[in-house]
Amino acid sequence: MRFDLNDSFGYPVLRPDNDDYVGCAIQSSINAVADADLSMVTVSYQISISAPEINKLISENKVELLIYGECRDTWFDIVHYPQTKDGTFSITGNKIDGEFVLTCIVVAKEKIKSYRSIKFNPEYGDAKFDIERGEILAFDNPQSFYITRDTFRNITSLFDYSANVNISVGEWDVSLDNDRIKVEVNPIQLPILRTAEGTNKNKAVLLSGIFLPIVIQIINEMNNNSEEYGDLKWFKVIEQKRVSLQHSIAKNPVRVAQALLKQPLLKLNTTMGWVE
């Protein structure tokens, strides 16, 4: 369930990039990590709220701090009520696939009469507000994580071939503007590529000749243009794979690309009859 972050609530709400309150903030640092086989997702959090009246209401049990998680793709939602402002909780992995959004929110547990804070923007003057049960007093920006089985599949599963009459036979181009990576080729080239995928020998050629240069380009784009591509599925899946690579190669796009493609040269070695 998402609400408009910039909407007026009819009373001051503590939130980022908004001056309903001055000189105080709500900050949440949330992380969601899946274990190796995606059987469990662990959410860790640290929350700080510097509005004294809200903290007082939390300690009086009149309002509650909660973390709301939702996954659009699997129609899953969860409300976690933290006992302290830092901690963890777990979710069964098969309930989540794709974007998982976590939001830290403070909600009234009961009707709060004549609420006011010394941190209200002075424009509110001496105004006091009645807050109903279930209404929001504070929230931080939603934080989004990408948890998907694609992370455990070959990176090439993120690629699609598509026909483009403007590209000559023997040439190819790549488009990164959608959730999946599109390799564009001439319509005559397309069935040749499809047939080639069927044998290990030709797969070695495709991995080194098409996929490797694309992944190198992608790593460069991820380093330099994360704002442009950061919301796309391929970006999130590759990012998740990239964090699990050895630190020593993490800054070298050529080495990162080879690692992500499970060393394409090894495929060539195998087809040449080389045995380790």
Added chain:
Amino acid sequence: MKFKLFKNSLVQKLLEKVPENLERYKSGDFSNWLETEYEDEFFEVDVPNIKNIDFEILNNRKGDRVQDDVDVILFFKQLEGITPNLARDPRLWTTFCHMYALPYIRMRNPTVFEQDEDEAVNVIKSRLFITGGGRGFERTNSLARLWWYGYIAKRTDLDFDKAIHALVENTDHRASTIERPTLAICSSYMKAMTEVFIEHKEKDDKFFNSRESYRPMMMSVFEMAGRSFYPALKPLEIKAKIDDQISLHRESKS
């Protein structure tokens, strides 16, 4: 049970070849052809919770009138044991549609081949493949939609058959819940709204038959969700708020 599914490469090939396979979609069969010609392009997934799926229950349905709710009950109950993330795999539904459920899909889309070829290709792509993101699963693919309707009804923890009838039978109810996932993902809201639908269906309340009164009431419910945080409320509390809105809108009409 082991599901033998298309690899992604086969899904892509079939998608590209819809125009040249039109005749096969109209009156032919895919299962023998694909198993013979594309033997290497299948993979297996073990789904221990499912013992057997009888697609003939759907294939034998008669197309005398649209009954999504009945189809959901027949289909979802057999596949209740699959996980939502498997149900989010386009390969599953593309395989099932092509290999096992063509007669059902033809019955539910009787006019596909009466249209021009481009239109027929588009309908086939939307009904037998997953296109268009979440909508492709929940609204357009002929089988995925039945599963997702069932899953969404089951999440409410209400009587399954009653929930399905209330949510799916009336297209306005469907449009204001299942087709508004941003709000309907909230399980307490879905439970409350579905209970309201069931209650008023059992009372045969005419308020819900009139779009003139129903739609402004639903708009008020959506607006309330911008201020009250529904996930923090119990379904009964949300239902009370919805009931208040129904009373208000009923009074304003009288």
